[in-house]
Amino acid sequence: MTFDQRVFLDPEIVGPEEEREAKVRAGLWSTLKRAARAVPFAEDVVAAYYCALDPATPRRVRLIILGALAYFVVPTDVLPDFLPFLGFTDDVTVLMTAFGTVTGHIEERHRAAARQALSENA
Numbered sequence: 001m002t003f004d005q006r007v008f009l010d011p012e013i014v015g016p017e018e019e020r021e022a023k024v025r026a027g028l029w030s031t032l033k034r035a036a037r038a039v040p041f042a043e044d045v046v047a048a049y050y051c052a053l054d055p056a057t058p059r060r061v062r063l064i065i066l067g068a069l070a071y072f073v074v075p076t077d078v079l080p081d082f083l084p085f086l087g088f089t090d091d092v093t094v095l096m097t098a099f100g101t102v103t104g105h106i107e108e109r110h111r112a113a114a115r116q117a118l119s120e121n122a
Contacts, residue, residue, distance in 0.1 A: 020066040024049065027073030029121055044099060044106075045072070046114035051106045061105045068098030 028049055032042055051057050052065035072091045099106070 020063075020070045021052070024052070024066055024069040024073055028069065031073045033121075041095075043111065043114050043118060045069070045095060046117055047106050047110040048095075048099060048102070050110040050113045050117075051102070054110065057105055061102045064098050064102050068094050071095075 028046075032045060048065045049069060052062045052069065057065075071094045
C-alpha cells in the first residue's frame, strides 16, 4: 500500500480483513432491513456476503466484497444513511461497482444460501 492510499482510506471501513468481516457480520441484516426500499437487489447483497465467507473465493474477491459490504453497513459515509431518498445512494453505487467486478465469482450456491437466509430473516 502506498502512502497516498493510506491517507485516503477510511479506517471505519478499511482495516484488517478480520475486522472488516466482523463489521459486516454484525451489521448486514439490520442495515439491509433499513435499506430494503433503497436496495432492490437484496439477494445480490446477501449472495455476495456468502461469496465473501466462502473459503474457495479468491482473497482479492473477498476483499472487494467485504470492503463494499463494510461501506454499506457503516452508517457514517459520504451521504449519511438516515437521509430520506439519498442516504443509501452512495452505498448502492459502491455495491454495484463491486458486484460488477466480482460477479463471476458469485455462484448459484451463494445465491441459494441468500434466498434461504432472506426467507428466514423476512
